[in-house]
Amino acid sequence: MGAVALAQRPVQMSNLWTRPQVHVLFQGYVVSFAIRDIDRALQLLEESGDSTYGSSCKLDTAGNYVVELFPGFRQEYKSRMQPLMQRGVGAFLMLAGRAYIEDRHHHPVTTVTADIAPFMEGVEQTNCCFYDPATNIKLFEGKFALGMQNRDLGIDY
Numbered sequence: 001m002g003a004v005a006l007a008q009r010p011v012q013m014s015n016l017w018t019r020p021q022v023h024v025l026f027q028g029y030v031v032s033f034a035i036r037d038i039d040r041a042l043q044l045l046e047e048s049g050d051s052t053y054g055s056s057c058k059l060d061t062a063g064n065y066v067v068e069l070f071p072g073f074r075q076e077y078k079s080r081m082q083p084l085m086q087r088g089v090g091a092f093l094m095l096a097g098r099a100y101i102e103d104r105h106h107h108p109v110t111t112v113t114a115d116i117a118p119f120m121e122g123v124e125q126t127n128c129c130f131y132d133p134a135t136n137i138k139l140f141e142g143k144f145a146l147g148m149q150n151r152d153l154g155i156d157y
Contacts, residue, residue, distance in 0.1 A: 008113060021065060023064065028137075042054065042089060045147070
């Protein structure tokens with residue numbers, strides 16, 4: 001079996017203007033997202049034709065939610081948030097720079113390296129892996145939907 005060529009690029013994380021409420025634990029890293037950004041990404045995903053997750057995550061913005069993810073894509077997710085973040089919108093938000101990331105020592109990670117597998121004909125999603133460029137440790141793994149290419153969260157949403 002031959003190696004798969006991935007498109008590798010750096011992604012700069014931007015300031016989140018609202019406090020992140022969803023905290024994804026992955027191999028010692030904490031990748032945090034704002035519910036506002038998750039809901040906007042869900043709206044864009046639904047507009048692209050994928051209504052799997054609905055147009056809102058229906059979480060209270062006053063709360064804090066912790067989701068643990070593991071390398072690979074497990075079929076036995078224990079909560080609705082796990083597939084939403086790993087197969088739905090997590091990779092899209094990471095590629096848009098809409099996450100706050102801390103390493104295992106609680107230091108912020110402001111730039112990540114994204115490895116994006118090429119889209120294959122007949123497949124609606126591709127795999128994206130994100131690495132800490134300082135250590136080359138994988139800090140997030142998720143799926144990115146074909147319909148989300150060239151979609152923009154917008155500045156004033």
